[in-house]
Amino acid sequence: MAETVEQKQEFSRGLEGVIAAETKIGYVDGINGILAYRGYDIETLTNQSNYEEVSYLLLYGKLPSEKEYIEYVSELKKEMYIEDDVYELIKKISRTAHPMSSLRTVVSYIGGKDKTSVDPDVKQQEEIGIKLIAKMPTIVAAIKRASSGEDFIKPDPELSYAANFFYQSAGRKPDTVEAKMMDTALILHADHGMNASTFSAMLTISTLSDMYSAITSAISTLKGPLHGGANERALALIKETGSPDNAEKVLSEKMEKKEKIMGFGHRVYKVYDPRAKILKGYAEYITKKNGQEKLFQTATKIEDLMVNRLGEKGIFPNVDFYSGILYYSIGFPPDVFTPIFAVGRISGWVARSYEYVQNNRLFRPRSRYAGEKAPRRYVPINERN
Numbered sequence: 001m002a003e004t005v006e007q008k009q010e011f012s013r014g015l016e017g018v019i020a021a022e023t024k025i026g027y028v029d030g031i032n033g034i035l036a037y038r039g040y041d042i043e044t045l046t047n048q049s050n051y052e053e054v055s056y057l058l059l060y061g062k063l064p065s066e067k068e069y070i071e072y073v074s075e076l077k078k079e080m081y082i083e084d085d086v087y088e089l090i091k092k093i094s095r096t097a098h099p100m101s102s103l104r105t106v107v108s109y110i111g112g113k114d115k116t117s118v119d120p121d122v123k124q125q126e127e128i129g130i131k132l133i134a135k136m137p138t139i140v141a142a143i144k145r146a147s148s149g150e151d152f153i154k155p156d157p158e159l160s161y162a163a164n165f166f167y168q169s170a171g172r173k174p175d176t177v178e179a180k181m182m183d184t185a186l187i188l189h190a191d192h193g194m195n196a197s198t199f200s201a202m203l204t205i206s207t208l209s210d211m212y213s214a215i216t217s218a219i220s221t222l223k224g225p226l227h228g229g230a231n232e233r234a235l236a237l238i239k240e241t242g243s244p245d246n247a248e249k250v251l252s253e254k255m256e257k258k259e260k261i262m263g264f265g266h267r268v269y270k271v272y273d274p275r276a277k278i279l280k281g282y283a284e285y286i287t288k289k290n291g292q293e294k295l296f297q298t299a300t301k302i303e304d305l306m307v308n309r310l311g312e313k314g315i316f317p318n319v320d321f322y323s324g325i326l327y328y329s330i331g332f333p334p335d336v337f338t339p340i341f342a343v344g345r346i347s348g349w350v351a352r353s354y355e356y357v358q359n360n361r362l363f364r365p366r367s368r369y370a371g372e373k374a375p376r377r378y379v380p381i382n383e384r385n
């Protein structure tokens with residue numbers, strides 16, 4: 001019998017190193033620690049731009065003119081509201097669900113209300129994507145408030161994307177530094193190559209399913225602790241450690257049990273994640289300002305020990321290690337950290353899914369069969385032991 005593709009080809013566990021798409025959106029250099037969106041490095045964008053502009057850049061491939069910027073922002077403001085039944089749903093499910101599960105359900109529900117999701121053409125996929133970029137902060141803030149038993153706060157059209165998210169979540173307007181920190185965190189999370197959740201969105205849209213479904217898939221994928229879910233667990237580790245003096249003992253116990261240390265390691269970066277460097281600076285600033293220095297000192301002690309032990313293997317803090325301290329210090333509960341990641345990542349999910357579907361080819365890898373050889377003799381039920 002002729003050899004099949006599965007028998008002939010080497011396979012890559014977890015698709016490591018496999019290049020499955022071409023993109024003009026974002027560039028990740030895991031050896032030199034570089035992350036750039038459309039050619040602009042993240043250090044420049046976080047210093048000089050804002051989330052709305054970065055979102056436009058990811059979607060349309062260029063920085064907007066003043067007119068394009070005003071139009072894009074007003075489109076986001078027009079679409080940022082959610083309806084009363086969505087608030088009701090959020091109230092109901094937030095009694096028991098983790099905020100990431102609520103987010104997944106809410107995006108799916110909104111998709112069910114939108115008739116364009118039935119059989120969208122490519123242009124409609126983009127329009128749905130922009131609606132979701134606009135609504136994401138409103139949805140996540142509402143989930144945060146419902147889970148904490150607080151009343152909802154509607155969006156304020158006078159505020160920027162990041163400030164509005166903060167305002168609806170916290171119930172007060174951010175000061176200038178808080179607004180800048182939130183904006184920076186959202187920019188840093190906006191896009192990151194073909195990470196698992198982005199791949200999940202692209203995979204879904206490659207079947208010509210709709211953008212709501214693609215984003216629902218992405219949220220489901222981001223939730224896991226090996227991906228976006230690590231930020232919540234990284235803070236839990238820092239809090240469990242309690243003080244720098246305990247770090248050695250806590251890490252040794254976990255590593256003896258072969259537990260992964262959350263917020264460390266990366267499939268692509270074998271050096272310090274450039275996003276973690278920026279977030280670490282903000283985490284240091286805000287913990288000092290809020291009298292939570294111990295949290296930061298404990299985190300840096302964990303970092304030092306981890307880098308000493310595993311730096312040679314290319315294991316350093318990733319984006320999820322310091323983001324949690326930052327969010328926590330400005331008042332967000334840990335189970336909302338991964339939904340905040342989703343607020344930032346929504347632009348990348350939409351941009352990459354839209355880019356892909358414009359030049360679509362179904363994703364369909366194969367797996368090597370390692371089971372029993374066919375044909376097996378079928379044993380009737382009364383003869384089986």
Ligand SMILES: CC(=O)SCCNC(=O)CCNC(=O)[C@H](O)C(C)(C)COP(=O)(O)OP(=O)(O)OC[C@H]1O[C@@H](n2cnc3c(N)ncnc32)[C@H](O)[C@@H]1OP(=O)(O)O
Nearest residue numbers: 225226227228230259260261262263264265266267318320
């Ligand atoms: C936004 C993001 O998604 S960033 C990533 C967030 N996830 C985390 O922080 C969870 C912790 N980290 C990890 O689990 C991993 O580093 C991943 C999943 C992110 C990437 O891992 P992979 O490329 O699949 O590497 P893999 O899990 O195979 O690990 C390779 C080796 O490094 C070790 N390693 C990797 N990360 C860690 C870690 N965080 N703690 C301890 N050891 C680690 C593994 O135990 C393995 O060791 P071995 O070769 O002795 O068996």
Ligand SMILES: O=C([O-])CC(=O)C(=O)O
Nearest residue numbers: 192193194195196267319
């Ligand atoms: O790229 C990855 O695999 C994970 C990651 O850092 C991200 O999605 O931001």
